[in-house]
Amino acid sequence: MLGVDGLLARPPALELAREAARDGDLEQLRRLLWEVFRFRPVQPRLARRCRAETTLAAGTPRARRVPTGAAVFVGTHSAMWDEAAVPDPEDFDATRAQEQYRVFGGGPHRCPGEQVMGVQLPALLAPLLRSDGLRRVPGPAGRTRWDGLYPRRLEVDLGQEG
Numbered sequence: 001m002l003g004v005d006g007l008l009a010r011p012p013a014l015e016l017a018r019e020a021a022r023d024g025d026l027e028q029l030r031r032l033l034w035e036v037f038r039f040r041p042v043q044p045r046l047a048r049r050c051r052a053e054t055t056l057a058a059g060t061p062r063a064r065r066v067p068t069g070a071a072v073f074v075g076t077h078s079a080m081w082d083e084a085a086v087p088d089p090e091d092f093d094a095t096r097a098q099e100q101y102r103v104f105g106g107g108p109h110r111c112p113g114e115q116v117m118g119v120q121l122p123a124l125l126a127p128l129l130r131s132d133g134l135r136r137v138p139g140p141a142g143r144t145r146w147d148g149l150y151p152r153r154l155e156v157d158l159g160q161e162g
């Protein structure tokens with residue numbers, strides 16, 4: 001849902017996605033979706049609890065002591081907007097190096113579903129994108145409705161009457 005919403009919000013990206021769907025280029029479609037998620041990740045941060053006191057970024061001006069037991073929120077969304085690591089983060093660019101993405105977390109708990117989603121999401125979306133009339137339905141129903149942190153509903157029209 002967030003993927004469709006993000007593409008509908010960006011006509012040039014939507015056009016690239018339609019083209020990829022028409023060409024059966026599901027890897028290009030996946031890249032476009034991951035870039036959409038960089039702007040609006042499903043999980044904007046990871047929650048952790050520090051098991052043993054440590055210092056983050058030790059020896060740098062950003063050094064920060066984290067005491068044992070402290071709750072730590074790792075800003076994966078903001079990391080994907082850190083221009084020290086992600087060039088021109090405000091540009092929508094589906095050609096980025098894959099290590100610039102933290103949509104599926106990182107480290108030992110990186111999402112094991114990433115590969116599955118990389119195949120499944122483009123395959124699910126491609127038929128919708130191939131429909132010429134894909135657009136939001138008018139009014140609030142055509143905007144994503146949220147249930148707390150989770151997207152619940154987005155109505156689109158495929159332009160096929162009857």
Ligand code: HEM
Pocket residue numbers: 042043046047102103104105106108109110111112113114116117
């Ligand atoms: C777009 C879809 C998905 C997104 C954005 C996503 C995102 C994430 C993220 C960010 C984490 C890391 C959580 C953390 O470190 O605290 C995670 C963990 C996990 N994900 Fe996903 N995920 C998705 C789909 C899936 C699917 C389809 C599966 C199963 C097939 C899955 C299974 C898991 C599991 C088991 C973990 C825990 C890994 C661990 O703690 O070692 N995820 N996911």
